[in-house]
Amino acid sequence: MTDSFKIDFAPLAPAKAEKRAAPEKAAGSKVDSKTGSRTDVPHTLVIFAGEGNAFSAATLQFIGPAGEALIKRAAAVAKFKGKKATSLEILAPAEIDADRVIVVGAGPIDDGRQENGRKEAVEPVPADKTAPGASDYANLGGFVCGKLGRGAHALVAFDLARAPDDLAAAAAEFALGMELRNYAFDPYKTKKKDDSEENSRSEIIIGLSDPAGAKREAKARLAVAEGVLTARSLVNEPANVLYPEEFARRAKELTKLGVEVEILDHPAMQALGMGALLGVGLGSVRESRAVVMRWRGARPAKDSGKGASKSKSQPIAFVGKGVCFDTGGISIKPAAGMEDMKGDMAGAACVVGLMQALAGRKAKVDAIGIIGLVENMPGPQAQRPGDIVKSMSGQTIEIINTDAEGRLVLCDLLWYVQDKFKPKFIIDLATLTGAILVALGQEHAGLFSNNEPLSENLLAAGLETGEKLWRMPLGPAYDKLIDSKFADMKNTGGRHAGSITAAQFLQRFVNGVPWAHLDIAGTAMNSPSSEINHSWGSGFGVRLLDRLVADHYEE
Template sequence: MNIKINFKKQVFNKSSENLILFIDENFNISSLKKSISSSDYSYVSDLLKTRDLKKKIITFDISSKRKIILVSLRKNLTHSGVENLGADCYEIIKEFKRLDFSINSDTAINRSKNIIGHFLHGIKLKSYTFEKYKSKKNTKNITINIFGKNISKSKDWAKFNAIEEGTFYARDLVSEPGNVLHPDEYAKRINSLKKFGLKINIYDERKLKKLGMNTLLGVGQGSIRGSYLVTMEWNGLKNKSRPLAFVGKGVCFDTGGISLKPAKFMEDMTYDMAGSAVVVGLMKNLALRKAKVNAVGVVGLVENMPGGNAQRPGDIVKSYSGKTVEILNTDAEGRLVLADAITYTEKKFKPKFIIDLATLTGAIIVSLGSEYAGLFSNDDKLSKQLIDAGEKVEEKVWRMPLNKNYDKLIDSKNADMQNINYVGGAGSTTAAQFLQRFILDKTPWAHLDIAGMAFSKYGGALNSGGATGYGVRLLNKLIEDNYE
């Protein structure tokens, strides 16, 4: 369903349109006398006596074709809370027969900054669907006309639009099936983002072999598709200050390789590239909103298949860092992709920090379910910034432990390290401990295990099920609050 928003200077017709109006938490409608007709005011006032005022949104049928929707704004409501109200409102209005609405922005006065913007942001985020491959698509349009003086500057609307575009792009990428979005196609799509001002470099297998990125290449060697490392640079500052770096795991489909996964739910492994999708969506967002920051996104794109040339359990490979890895399980492949990508990012760009994102372990879902991403970090300041940003946009993270005592679980008798902990337990922590070994110059680093957050079968506050785009808004908020 498409959302069309119009900004109107003229006064709206009080008696001929569906109206969305804002009131206080007690549903005191005395402030609405100027916004609705006297007959509608009397009708709504009378019906309110019989309604459950604990609800946040109440709908009144004025006629068979017209409704008035009252949205309750409590005191000290956060921006995230307003966005959730917008999402709740969308769930109500999408079922109406008449899909044109008018919002009187002046009914949201004396509240926190840009209530209308955040409310519409919630509506739009919730409205996303992926119907590309359906023969019958929902072609309905919701039209929302905004009236009144309480409307923020155009730059604020541009920022909301950029975040939505970045989030939707990430969701689109995750939603694509593996036969469409394989590494070859994915690299082409990223390359198309040059038109937004991003500097894109694509390293194919020949270049990766020359660089010595053997842990990344090893994962993809069983596939007929290529393997790639793609860098995206956004230079929003005139100076040459060190960039912020974001690294994503892009396993376009993960069969587990020779260590084959069970057939049940393997179809969900199309979203094993969600970490990379977040990075790509974030970089698109930064470019669209002309963010005043230098940033780089790096993604490793591979397909993990059990082909005749596939990597075997027991193989030993030398990483870009020079460290060797014994492959005990080919289904622990994401950390191998990230290992080379992280070291390359650190050496090439010398960033202020590195944040990597990956659907890395099922163990993090056991630990945190679908409420928090797992945060592992070598830096307290960066961790706090991520936690605070996550709370503000409700893309929450929970810090998990790293400790040298875990190293013995990934030390190998035959190489510098092994890619899994064969003893058992601490699956997410040992994976993060593995990644930490590829930070060579003490760069502040955080690893976000988003396995429980990237895809939702039942939907969340701001998504209707499927790919969530989790991480784009989180990282945008981190940048916005701390680095611009």
């Protein structure tokens, strides 16, 4: 998080105004977000109304009868009815110790499965229902953050008309949504907005009956938010700044959190026989890298280190495609839109963000993250269509299209992580195919897997976080499309079923390990804005996989 955006939790008590100042003076009055005393920063009160402008008992006590009457009169004039994703802003009445009031429509209780759940602020399902609801609280937080804008000093009266069983957890999810929505990537803007540093600093107090519980719940979630924002920033960076060596250097910074990081350079990968991965980067002056990250959290550390236990438990593994820029190589892409190919490393960014999240919240699991970092450029040494390369597995691959390079990076990493770490499962993430956008658009990522329990757990985590997946088919009829006349396989299977044949290619490098492939080409970058993300790079996958780990794989 940043120093310019602070969130804290406090007890929710009725707002009492002691001889409120005259309106013209109150308009410029300020409040200290921690003490409640007026300073030189405007104060906003945020409350929630259910559909039909129903307020909870705690909210009614907070605003008082006069405040309720004024708000309902204003709502009638504005035709505000408390529907989800709507809001009403008014000057605060004298009885409320604030300068303005934002009434946010929470809508009716929702079942958590609506198709537009990522785009609308909703009141989530109670904890005793089976349908996921965590993403709805995060969306609500993002919606409120957007309404407050930058430089807000606000008190959020976090009490809904039908409060969830675990209010503290809901408040923590709400705070997570605010953190994610507040993110902006602007380090290369030389002309900033006119807001002074002081006026752009936000302090948000979330008031509720269990602030201590909310703080405990929020600690882990904000560590996850840090991982999401790291992934977003990596995807947003230009390729002249974030090339393979620099990406690896940034991943190395996870050692500060107790993550073990090993960087494999070109000679090291060559010695391992990673001919498929290395072939992709031959046309670039930037050498390829692979980064192996390990978090050992399955058992408490017996030494005085920062969290790296020496557990011998079977780890879980995550693999990320990191093509730092993809021209297509000799099979070069059209010029239009090629600038977006700086984001072809979003799978690797997600793995780095996930490892940061797991380490940041001290997850009780042993996890491996491995990323392959290359540039796919045309050049004198670039591989050509028709070339045959030998992968680490010993299998040979005929290069049909040099723009089908991501699978070449992943196949060597999949083999390496199986051979060295013997994981419980492997999940790989990649902006692998444009075909997945044709199939699913930008609402779902494609899920391919050889394992039913792993698939079911991933789908459930997607619903819970709002990072939704859709199961796609695999099978022998698709697999035969990548058979080659000259090698063990070819790297493309023709025009049809492109995302499926890409997954079939990867499956040839999986040896009986539970495995899932997530094609995130439609969701990782340039996806539609949501309540919690207005960034070009979305950080898709970090929350999804963290939730998967938390729900099923921690000790």
